[in-house]
Amino acid sequence: MEFPVEQVIIGIFALFGAAVTGIFSVYNTKISKKVSQVEKKTNGNQTLTAGNDILDQIVPALERKDEALDKIAEILDNILRAQTLTSQQLRSIQLILENRCQALDVVKALQSLMESRHVHDQLEKIDEPAHEDVKEILDEIVEKLECDKNPNER
Amino acid sequence: MKILKALRRLDELAMLEAEKERRELERREALMLRLNKSRYNNLKLFSLKPKGDNVC
Numbered sequence: 001m002e003f004p005v006e007q008v009i010i011g012i013f014a015l016f017g018a019a020v021t022g023i024f025s026v027y028n029t030k031i032s033k034k035v036s037q038v039e040k041k042t043n044g045n046q047t048l049t050a051g052n053d054i055l056d057q058i059v060p061a062l063e064r065k066d067e068a069l070d071k072i073a074e075i076l077d078n079i080l081r082a083q084t085l086t087s088q089q090l091r092s093i094q095l096i097l098e099n100r101c102q103a104l105d106v107v108k109a110l111q112s113l114m115e116s117r118h119v120h121d122q123l124e125k126i127d128e129p130a131h132e133d134v135k136e137i138l139d140e141i142v143e144k145l146e147c148d149k150n151p152n153e154r
Numbered sequence: 155m156k157i158l159k160a161l162r163r164l165d166e167l168a169m170l171e172a173e174k175e176r177r178e179l180e181r182r183e184a185l186m187l188r189l190n191k192s193r194y195n196n197l198k199l200f201s202l203k204p205k206g207d208n209v210c
Contacts (some may be wrong), residue, residue: 034164040198048178055185062192070195103203 075092 024157027161031157031160032163034161034168038164038167038171041168041175045174046170047180048175048182052178052181052185055182055189057186059188059192063188066192066195 071092
């Protein structure tokens with residue numbers, strides 16, 4: 001039995017073509033998988049960064065509030081110990097209370113932060129559930145701080 | 155060659171993102187520490203009960 005040379009060559013080329021297509025397809029799958037992993041990680045990082053940026057603005061304000069409350073507690077403690085209340089102490093409390101009303105500033109800062117284009121852009125980039133979570137947390141914080149502002153509402 | 159270049163570029167991107175994630179996680183951890191400290195301070199402060207002889 002005799003093989004026609006032309007058909008053998010065509011067969012070899014066909015095999016070679018199939019092998020190349022197979023290799024390309026494997027690489028293609030590999031690249032698609034990696035692209036999706038990188039996209040996922042990028043989205044996760046954007047969520048983390050947005051959350052961290054928000055925390056970065058809230059935490060210093062809360063720390064200032066803590067300091068003010070600590071000072072008020074210290075003054076009240078002294079008043080309780082000495083059982084005296086001087087005008088100087090009253091003045092100190094008034095000043096510290098004014099300082100404590102930075103809660104108002106925090107609310108304003110948060111509201112402007114929520115309305116800022118940067119945050120909107122960042123929130124738009126992240127997944128819908130994460131977006132809703134961040135928004136919900138922000139609303140909760142603003143609500144709590146507004147209660148802080150008007151303690152009678154509690 | 156193009157495929158290999160694309161794979162290499164993707165690896166670089168993945169590494170950059172991993173590095174960014176590590177930095178952001180560290181930043182988050184530091185911020186959460188400060189936040190928890192503030193929360194603990196407030197709890198400590200508001201659990202003060204000025205009862206006793208010295209009440210005005």
